Amino acid sequence: MSNHVxxxxxxxxxxxxxxxxxxxxDRDALRRNPVTGMRAYGTYNQPAGTWSDDxxxxxxxxxxxxxxxxxxxxxxxxxxxxxxxxYTPHRVTFDVGNTTSIALTRFAxxxxxxxxxxxxxxxxxNGSLMRILPIxxxxxxxxxxxFFEVDEAREIIHNVSALTHAHARSKVACGIYVSCASCxxxxxxxKKSVETGILKAMDYYRNHPEFSSEVHHYERLTQDGFSNLxxxxxxxxxxxxxxxxxxxxxxxxxxxxxxxVLKAVNLGxxxxxxxxxxxxxxxxxxxxxxIPDEWLSVIARRDYVExxxxxxxxSLGKI
Ligand SMILES: [Mg+2]
Numbered sequence: 001m002s003n004h005v006x007x008x009x010x011x012x013x014x015x016x017x018x019x020x021x022x023x024x025x026d027r028d029a030l031r032r033n034p035v036t037g038m039r040a041y042g043t044y045n046q047p048a049g050t051w052s053d054d055x056x057x058x059x060x061x062x063x064x065x066x067x068x069x070x071x072x073x074x075x076x077x078x079x080x081x082x083x084x085x086x087y088t089p090h091r092v093t094f095d096v097g098n099t100t101s102i103a104l105t106r107f108a109x110x111x112x113x114x115x116x117x118x119x120x121x122x123x124x125x126n127g128s129l130m131r132i133l134p135i136x137x138x139x140x141x142x143x144x145x146x147f148f149e150v151d152e153a154r155e156i157i158h159n160v161s162a163l164t165h166a167h168a169r170s171k172v173a174c175g176i177y178v179s180c181a182s183c184x185x186x187x188x189x190x191k192k193s194v195e196t197g198i199l200k201a202m203d204y205y206r207n208h209p210e211f212s213s214e215v216h217h218y219e220r221l222t223q224d225g226f227s228n229l230x231x232x233x234x235x236x237x238x239x240x241x242x243x244x245x246x247x248x249x250x251x252x253x254x255x256x257x258x259x260x261v262l263k264a265v266n267l268g269x270x271x272x273x274x275x276x277x278x279x280x281x282x283x284x285x286x287x288x289x290x291i292p293d294e295w296l297s298v299i300a301r302r303d304y305v306e307x308x309x310x311x312x313x314x315s316l317g318k319i
Contacts, residue, residue, distance in 0.1 A: 002287065002288075003288065003309070003310070003313045004137060004185050004284060004313070005062070005134070005137050005309045005310075005312045005313040005316075006288050006306060006309040006310065006313065007283045007284050007286075007287050007288040008133055008134075008136070008137075008181065008280050008281075008283045008284045009055075009058060009059075009062060009133065009134065009280070009283070009305070009308075009309045010283060010288055010291055010296065010299075010305070010306065010309065011257065011261075011279040011280050011281075011282050011283015011284065011286075011288075011291060012054065012055060012058055012133055012276045012277075012279045012280035012283065013051050013055045013058075013276075013279070013299060013305055014261065014279055014283075014291055014295050014296065014299065015261040015264060015265070015272075015274075015275030015276045015277070015278055015279020015280070015282075016051045016052055016054045016055045016272045016273070016275055016276035016279070017038060017048075017049050017050060017051045017052075017055075017272075017295075017298075017299060017300075018035055018037075018038060018039075018261055018262070018265045018271075018272075018275050018279075018295070019035075019264075019265045019270075019271030019272030019273070019274065019275035019276070020042070020043065020044060020046060020050055020051065020052050020095075020271075020272045021035075021039040021040065021041060021042025021043055021044070021046070021048075022035055022039070022042055022043060022265065022268070022271050023042075023043045023044070023052075023095070023270065023271050023272050024043060024269065024270075024271075025043075025268050025269075025271065026268045026269065027231075027236075027266070027267060027268035027269075028268075029268070030265075030266045030267075030268050031266070034262070034266050035262060035265045035266055035271075036262065037292075037294065037295065038294075038295055038298050044094055044095065046089075046090070046094075047090075047300070048298050049089075049295075049298035049299045049300045049302075050089050050090065050300050051089055051272075051299070051300065051305075052094065052095040052272050053081075053093075053094070053095045053096055053097070053100075053130075054130040054131065054272060054273050054276040054277075055276065055305070056081050056087040056088055056093070057078060057081065057087075057100075057130070057131035058130070058131045058133060058134060058276075059087045059305065059308055060074060060077035060078050060080075060081055060087055060131075061074055061077075061131060061132075061134045061135065061160070062134045062308045062309060062311075062312050063077060063087070063308055063311075063312075064077050065134055065135075065137070065138050065312055065315075065316075066308075066311050066312050066315045067315075069138060069156065071113040071114055071159060071160075071163060072113050074113070074160070074163060075104070075107045075113045075116065075163055078100075078104055078107075078163070078164075079104055079107060079108060081093060082096065082100075082101070082104045083108075089300030089301055090300065095272070097125050097127040097238075098125070099117075099118040099123045099125055099127050099164060099165055100127045100164045100165075102118060103116040103117050103118060103163065103164040103165075104116070104164070113163055114159055114162055114163070116163060116164065117161070117162040117163055117164045117165050117166030118164070118165060118166060118167065119166045119167055120167065121167060121169075123165055123166070123167050123170070124165070124167050124169045124170050124239060124240045124241070125165070125238045125239065125240060126173075126238050126239070126240045126242075126243035126244075126270065126273050126277070127164055127165055127170075128160070128161040128162075128163070128164055128165035128170050128173075128174055128240075129161075129170065129173045129174055129177055129240050129243060129244060129273075129277060130243075130273045130276055130277055132157070132160060132161060132174040132177060132178060133177075133178075133181060133280045134312065135156065135157055135160050135178060136178045136181045136182050136185075137312060137313075137316055138156075138316065139153045139156065139157070139178070139182075140182060140185070141316040141317060145182065145186075147182070148175075148178075148179050148182070148200050148201065148204070154175065154204065157171070157174050157175050157178050158171040158174070158175070160174070161173075161174040165240075168210060168211050168213075168214045169214045169217060169240060169241070170240050171211070172201075172205050172211055172214050172215065172217075172218060173218075173240045173241065173243075173244045175201045175204070175205065176197070176198055176201040176202070176218060176221070176244065177244060177247075177277070177281075178201075179197040179198070179200050179201040180193070180194055180197030180198060180201075180248070180281060181197070181280065181281060181284055182197065183196050183197035183200075184197070184281055184284045184285040185284050187285060187287070190251070190252070190285060191227070191252060193285070194248060194251065194252060198221050198222060198248075199222065202215060202218065202221075202222055205218075217241050218241065218244070220245060221244070221245060221248060226248075226249065226252070227249065227252035227253055229249065231267070234246050234249050234267065235269075236264075236267035236268055236269045236270055236271070236274045237269050237270055238269070238270040238273065243270060243273055243274055243277055244277065246264065246267055246274045246277075246278070247264060247274055247277040247278035247281060248278075248281070250263045250264040250267070250274075250278045250282075251278055251281050251282055251285070254282075256286065256290065257279075257282045257283065257286040257290040257291055257292075258290075258292055260278055260279075260281075260282040260286075261275050261278055261279045261282060263278075264277075264278035264279070
């Protein structure tokens with residue numbers, strides 16, 4: 001049985017680490033000097049293979065899910081990352097988003113976990129999308145491959161987003177992403193899997209009043225010509241809609257793990273998160289064995305990261 005946790009989370013981690021040295025660089029600058037592998041230093045002056053908040057918060061969720069679903073425990077682990085630099089490559093917490101920071105401060109002051117996340121329209125950065133991936137493994141183990149049909153399963157996705165990002169737009173992004181991730185785990189035709197994942201989620205959101213006013217933001221993803229859009233029409237900012245679109249577009253317009261994550265990072269701006277979100281999907285589809293060895297071998301604390309993935313895989317059984 002393939003270890004999907006390892007494939008998805010290491011894909012995400014490698015995409016994050018490729019993007020960290022060039023975060024905030026614009027597309028023209030990267031076109032002149034494109035990322036082709038793991039670089040050292042750059043934006044945060046970190047050694048090659050250093051991953052950031054995207055992977056740290058993903059690992060908090062991986063670690064928490066080993067013992068089952070507990071929102072209080074997930075937030076407690078986020079707080080250990082935020083305050084004590086646990087779940088980090090070099091014992092330093094860097095690159096924390098505003099909405100996440102405010103939610104964790106609320107939790108530290110005693111607010112219940114599901115009441116901590118920002119609900120305003122400006123709280124739609126990609127901060128919950130970048131860390132939602134591990135919930136797909138848990139949901140498949142509890143509810144099977146058709147978990148998106150189950151009310152309780154969808155509510156879990158939305159709740160895990162809402163710990164930091166509680167606006168409906170962020171919840172919808174997480175739902176679409178998790179639905180796609182699950183379809184990609186079947187490792188059938190790439191385009192069909194992505195299309196099925198997106199349509200399944202959009203069908204639900206279109207027909208539920210809590211979300212229906214948000215679906216127009218994601219309409220481009222459902223259009224036939226989406227993968228034929230020119231790069232100039234793809235934005236790679238930290239806005240959740242842009243990040244999801246950019247990641248899916250990179251997956252649909254490439255044919256290998258390597259090409260997908262390099263394309264994502266070289267879009268510029270929020271390079272680590274677009275790389276992480278694309279890398280999670282590409283890792284699930286192409287598999288752990290498709291991630292270049294020369295990238296995996298420099299990942300900071302690789303044994304620790306892979307150890308957490310293996311523990312979750314073992315605890316969930318067949319997914
Ligand atoms: Mg980051």
